[in-house]
Amino acid sequence: MLRVTFLGTGGSLPTRNRNPSAVMVNREGELILFDCGEGTQQQMMRAKTGMMSLSSIFISHFHADHFLGIxxxxxxxxxxxxxxxxxxxxxKHTREFTELFRALGYFNLKYEIRGVDLKPGDVVEGDGYVIRALETVHSIPSLGYALVEDMRPGRFNRERAVELGVPPGPLFAKLHRGEPVEVEGKTVRPEEVVGEPRPGRTIVYTGDTRPCEAVLEASRDADLLIHDGSFADEMADWAEESMHSTAGEVAALAKDAGVRQLVLTHVSSRYSDDVEPIINDSKKIFENVIVAEDLMELEIPLRQE
Incomplete structure (x- = not known):
């Protein structure tokens, strides 16, 4: 299972429909949170994501709308x-930020919290996946993140295995894991019955950013790109000045990268009642796009090839 829940989709200011930035990823029961704006814990309760299985929080930058919920x-x-x-x-400064909670006796936490400063190119290893830190372009130091699952074994050719004398059962599983088996005095090797390795899934989360090369490269053939889409194209000058992105700019990046699904988030409060300008500008360039809404969920399927 790989489920993405959009807990907060607003840009800078909360509105009656949108909380500040927060995106939850549930991967096989492990919860990973990207940004944690004000009110995130209530959104977790509304969405019924749970919180006790939360293993890590990844902050994109230290503007208040991205971390005040922590x-x-x-x-x-x-x-x-x-x-x-x-x-x-x-x-930078994440470790110092986290140490404040220990320094303030008020919190009196009953578990350990640890802060880790990352720089572009750093990799955090998980169980069956990695999360890579990406250089993004914003008004203060900022990072995006790419969650990349490990390669999966290729398809198992059951018919070929039987032809080679392998009986159905535990030996099938052993071959699929990449281990040779002995059958009636001969060795059957995995490459005889297992196809080429298949890619896992990739999710890219940008935080706040201008369109940039690092995000483009990390997003190539990604299953899901979650990108700052603060403004419609009519606000291009302000997007550039405030170091955010327009819908058309992001759609062009998604098309160039060949992503499978694009979700625009961090929506400016000026579009709180009508996101049509954003969706229209993006769909002119890239069809498979959604403007995120609070509590929206997406299931990311495994690829069949």
């Missing part, structure tokens, strides 16, 4: 009896 969230988990450690990753 203090309340970590204390709620402490009240609920959390014992497992929590790691908070982000750009």
């Amino acid at each position: 203090p309340g969230l970590i204390q709620t988990m402490s009240f609920m009896g959390r014992k497992e450690p929590l790691v908070i990753y982000g750009p």
